[in-house]
Amino acid sequence: MRSIKVNLDKKTLSSYEIRIGTSILDRMILLIAKNHKAAHYVIITDTHVNRLYGQKLQNAMSEAGHHVSTIEIPAGESAKNMATVMDTARSLLDLGADRGTVLIALGGGVVGDLTGFVASVYMRSIPYIQVPTTLVGQVDSSIGGKTAVDLPQGKNLLGTFHQPSAVFVDLDFLETLPQKEYENGLxxxxxxxxxxxxxxxxxxxxxxxxxxxxxxxxxxxxxxxxxxxxxxxxxxxxxxxxxxxxxxxxxxxxxxxxxxxxxxxxxxxxxxxxxxxxxxxxxxxxxxxxxxxxxxxxxxxxxxxxxxxxxxxxxxxxxxxxxxxxxxxxxxxxxxxxxxxxxxxxxxxxxxxxxxxxxxxxxx
Ligand SMILES: NC(=O)c1ccc[n+]([C@@H]2O[C@H](COP(=O)([O-])OP(=O)(O)OC[C@H]3O[C@@H](n4cnc5c(N)ncnc54)[C@H](O)[C@@H]3O)[C@@H](O)[C@H]2O)c1
Ligand SMILES: [Zn+2]
Missing domain, CATH: 1.20.1090.10 (Dehydroquinate synthase-like - alpha domain)
Incomplete structure (x- = not known):
């Protein structure tokens, strides 16, 4: 597993590591427990990714002794909007998520942008971790802290800067990625x-x-x-x-x-x-x-x-x-x-x- 440090503002302590490797989920869970200890983790993922990897991650984290829940949003760009933000916020409240909660964005850029946005405003901001599962996510959207949702007038018109606490890039995810999505990453x-x-x-x-x-x-x-x-x-x-x-x-x-x-x-x-x-x-x-x-x-x-x-x-x-x-x-x-x-x-x-x-x- 390789590690790249993103060095940001020292005052806000917003620096974080990008870890890249193959089959790194077990090590990821250990590192999350060590560096981002939280009373409650909420995985935010979409319908496609949840089916493939969501349950697996939730189970692995539960077995490691963490309190972890999952919120599923619809797959695709059309879900990257305020209605999904509101639904997600409601689900977080129902789950009892508070400022001791860490969100985990498990999915492509849509899940990453939306989770980052919710994390930046929920209870005046909570931490989130990026686990990108598309090539676009792994080379681009999971890094840099730009969060956004779309408006009918255009893409990414509502957004914030909110850096993730960590990024974990596992190349295994790409095995199930449709070719067209892979080419988007290219x-x-x-x-x-x-x-x-x-x-x-x-x-x-x-x-x-x-x-x-x-x-x-x-x-x-x-x-x-x-x-x-x-x-x-x-x-x-x-x-x-x-x-x-x-x-x-x-x-x-x-x-x-x-x-x-x-x-x-x-x-x-x-x-x-x-x-x-x-x-x-x-x-x-x-x-x-x-x-x-x-x-x-x-x-x-x-x-x-x-x-x-x-x-x-x-x-x-x-x-x-x-x-x-x-x-x-x-x-x-x-x-x-x-x-x-x-x-x-x-x-x-x-x-x-x-x-x-x-x-x-x-x-x-
Ligand atoms: N914040 C940034 O800096 C930044 C940068 C680039 C792009 N973006 C945003 O990212 C979004 C695009 O991201 P994207 O291309 O990842 O799209 P996406 O999140 O919609 O994912 C593409 C499709 O692949 C599916 N999928 C994801 N991982 C999979 C896997 N491992 N196996 C099978 N299917 C999988 C998803 O369910 C979805 O249907 C856009 O909204 C764009 O604005 C943001
Ligand atoms: Zn782009």
Whole structure:
């Protein structure tokens, strides 16, 4: 089991360890008992993950002598909303959860974001532990303390910063992950390569067929590299005042496409298309060489992700959606662009016509 420390504000004692390994659940339970001792643990999980792993974790923790309960939420993004927050809060009250309770988020990014949000507001905040079971969760959403739920007007519009007390990444969970969900995780992994690590990008390029078919030779190292990249960025900019914005590479257009497709596009598919749009804009603005653009498109295709927007859409609707993005400042859409692979920057504004052209080029 590998351990990576996320060093945050010493005053608030918010530093924590990310532990990564295979078949680590028994050791996880021991570490939770040692470092996060609580009178009551509440596992929050979704219907799919509960069936696969929830009962198993609850039993193992009970056998180890802990008082542990489980709250199940519906699976999928459509449950990441205030209604589920209210249901969860009600269940916590029914279970007698108080400030001595620790929540355990067992699931993908939906469970992680929602559990983090509930933990940050329930009784003015209680601790929570992330046990991510998707590749997206393991390389991205479980680290960094951004919590959120969606509003009808858009994704992640209500949220807080609330760091987890610990993150446990067990690669065993990935065995049951559907291929499409796995590929969503590959989109985030490619993102890390593009924004921060040209060496990892080359490794992905050279071995994407094996990685896409889940050859175990590559994944542990890749997941660890991604966790290290995310933790380094979060350490420097915990609250997304500056550097952390580079993690949104591909997400501006990605979120807009996801929304306009009424979520027929998954997050990973949106991000894949958004990364291509951002790379194309970077090339059009003469920052990025065409060769690097081709490399990006090709690795995304090899990962099984789309490189063309597969549904009918009006570019103007997408641009309209971009303008309601919460990350815009002063009415200008700020894009994360790249000068080359491994070198991102935040651009001050791109003309609508150029975005329109790129979206037209990307029609299937
Ligand atoms: N907080 C952050 O920094 C951050 C970063 C990235 C993404 N996110 C959020 O994460 C969410 C996406 O997360 P996700 O992609 O993990 O989606 P998800 O949580 O919806 O999980 C995807 C699907 O896989 C199922 N599943 C989970 N683990 C499984 C397993 N081991 N075996 C079989 N099935 C399993 C789930 O039940 C679900 O149906 C989005 O809401 C996004 O906004 C947050
Ligand atoms: Zn993402």
């Amino acid at each position: 989109a985030e992994i490619i993102k890390y390569g593009i924004i921060e690590d040209d060496k990892m990008f080359t490794l992905l390029e050279e071995n994407m067929d094996a990685i896409q078919s889940r050859n175990p030779a590559y994944l542990p190292k890749i997941i660890e590299t991604c966790c290290r990249i995310k933790k380094s960025i979060v350490e420097i900019d915990e609250r997304e005042q500056g550097l952390r914005r580079i993690l949104n590479f591909g997400h501006t257009v990605g979120h807009a496409l996801e929304a306009v497709s009424e979520y027929a596009l998954s997050h990973g598919e949106g991000v894949a298309l958004g990364m291509i749009a951002a790379a194309r804009l970077s090339a059009k603005m003469h920052y990025l060489a065409d060769d690097d653009l081709s490399r990006i498109e090709s690795v995304i295709a090899k990962a099984g992700l789309p490189t063309r927007i597969p549904h009918a859409f009006a570019p103007q609707t997408v641009i309209g959606r971009l303008k309601t993005d919460k990350k815009k400042k002063d009415g200008v859409i700020h894009f994360v662009l790249i000068k080359k692979i491994g070198m991102p920057f935040v651009n001050g504004g791109i003309p609508d016509e150029m975005i329109n052209t790129v979206l037209e080029e990307m029609k299937a």
